[in-house]
Amino acid sequence: MELTSTQELAQRLVRIKSITPNDNGCQELLSKLLSEAGFTCITLEDQGTRNLLALHGRGKPFSLCLGHTDVVPEGDLSQWEHDPYSGDIVEIDGKACLFGRGSTDMKSGVAAMAMALYGFLKSHPRHVGTIGLLVTSNEEGDAKGGTPFCAEYLKSHGLIPDYCLIAEPSSEEVFGDEIKNGRRGDCNVTVTVHGKQGHVAVPSSCDNAAHHAARLVCAMLDNPIDQGSEFFPPTSFQVSNCHCGTGADNIVPGSFTMRCNFRYNDLENYATLAQHFEGIARMIGVKCDFKWQPEGLPYLNKGGKLLDVMKECVTRVTGIVPKFATTGGTSDGRFIAPLGAQVMEFGPVIKSMHCANEHVELKCVEELRQIYELALSMLQSN
Ligand SMILES: [Zn+2]
Incomplete structure (x- = not known):
C-alpha cells in the first residue's frame, strides 16, 4: 500500500x-x-x-x-x-x-x-x-x-x-x-519499616516488620488523601516494589522496604503527601523511615x-x-x-x-x- x-x-x-x-x-x-x-x-x-x-x-x-x-x-x-x-x-x-x-x-x-x-x-x-x-x-x-x-x-x-x-x-x-x-504530578517514596528479627517459632522475641508494613498499606488504602478536584481525579497511592525476608522460612523479618508511587492532583504537593503518609504511620504506631523522591509537578x-x-x-x-x-x-x-x-x-x-x-x-x-x-x-x- x-x-x-x-x-x-x-x-x-x-x-x-x-x-x-x-x-x-x-x-x-x-x-x-x-x-x-x-x-x-x-x-x-x-x-x-x-x-x-x-x-x-x-x-x-x-x-x-x-x-x-x-x-x-x-x-x-x-x-x-x-x-x-x-x-x-x-x-x-x-x-x-x-x-x-x-x-x-x-x-x-x-x-x-x-x-x-x-x-x-x-x-x-x-x-x-x-x-x-x-x-x-x-x-x-x-x-x-x-x-x-x-x-x-x-x-x-x-x-x-x-x-x-x-x-x-x-x-x-x-x-x-x-x-x-x-x-497529574508524580512522586516516589522509599519506606523502610522497622521491626525486630527473630525465630518464627518464638514470636514473643521478635516484631514482624512485614506485618507492620501490611498495616501501613491498609491504613493508606482506607484513608485516601483527597477525593479529586474540579479538573483532576483523586490522588492515587500504589505500592510498586517490596523487599523483605532472608529467604529462610524460619526467620521473622526485622525490616521491610517498599517503594510507593503517588500520582497527585492540583490539591497536593510533596509536602502534603509526606504529611499524610508519615502522619498515618505515626497514628497507627508503625516505625519507619521515608525517603521522598519528587518526580514531576x-x-x-x-x-x-x-x-x-x-x-x-x-x-x-x-x-x-x-x-x-x-x-x-x-x-x-x-x-x-x-x-x-x-x-x-x-x-x-x-x-x-x-x-x-x-x-x-x-x-x-x-x-x-x-x-x-x-x-x-x-x-x-x-
Ligand atoms: Zn511518550
Whole structure:
C-alpha cells in the first residue's frame, strides 16, 4: 500500500531502534527534513542526552511542538508477533496499522508534528511569529539532559513558547475522543519499616516488620488523601516494589522496604503527601523511615486559545468532539508549562503504548498531521 509522507516518516522512525536515552539517528532524520524546509536546527546535548531544536520565524506568537524520539525497551520478545523494529504494515482488527515499538508512543506523533511544521511553512512562508519542534531522546528515562535542560535553554534565550503542542498518545477509545489539558504530578517514596528479627517459632522475641508494613498499606488504602478536584481525579497511592525476608522460612523479618508511587492532583504537593503518609504511620504506631523522591509537578491548562483551536481542529478532521481530561501518565509538558506556555496533548489511542505488539492505525497518523497543520495555521494567524 502506498504511504503518505507522514506515514513513511513514522515508519522510518520506528525502524530505528532508539531505546531510551539513545536517539540512534532519529533526530538526524528530522533535522535533515526540517533544515531543507528552511528551519534552523540545532542539537542541544547534555549528560549523554541528545535533543533537537528546530525553529523558524521570530517573535510572537511562538508555537512549539514537543516530542521524544526514545522508546521503552521491547520487553519479552516472544510476546511480539513481528519484529518490534520492523515497521511492518499489518492489518489489526480490520485496520491497516503501522507496527512496532514507538509507533504509538510517540514516533507517529513526532512524524505528524514534523510534517505539519513542514507543510505549514511551505504554504505560509511569511507566517507571523515563531514555530518550532523540540524533541528529546530522554523522555522515557530519567529526563536527565532532556526537556528540563532544553527548557532552561529556551528561557535563557528569551524563547518562551505561547503554545506547547504535544502529540503524545491521548485518545482513550477512538482517535479524537480526548485531549489532555493537564497531567497529574508524580512522586516516589522509599519506606523502610522497622521491626525486630527473630525465630518464627518464638514470636514473643521478635516484631514482624512485614506485618507492620501490611498495616501501613491498609491504613493508606482506607484513608485516601483527597477525593479529586474540579479538573483532576483523586490522588492515587500504589505500592510498586517490596523487599523483605532472608529467604529462610524460619526467620521473622526485622525490616521491610517498599517503594510507593503517588500520582497527585492540583490539591497536593510533596509536602502534603509526606504529611499524610508519615502522619498515618505515626497514628497507627508503625516505625519507619521515608525517603521522598519528587518526580514531576502537576500542570493544568484551564482554557484559552490553544484548547479552543485544538478542539475545533480535532472535531473538523475526525468528526469527533473531544473532551478534556487530565488522566494517565505524566509527560514532558510539565517542564514547559512553568515557562508560562499553554500546554496540551493530543495524539493516538493509548491502548497499545508500552505493550508488546504496539501499533498505530495508519489513518490516524495522517489525520494527526492534518490536525496539527490546521492548528498551526490558526495559532499563527493574527
Ligand atoms: Zn511518550
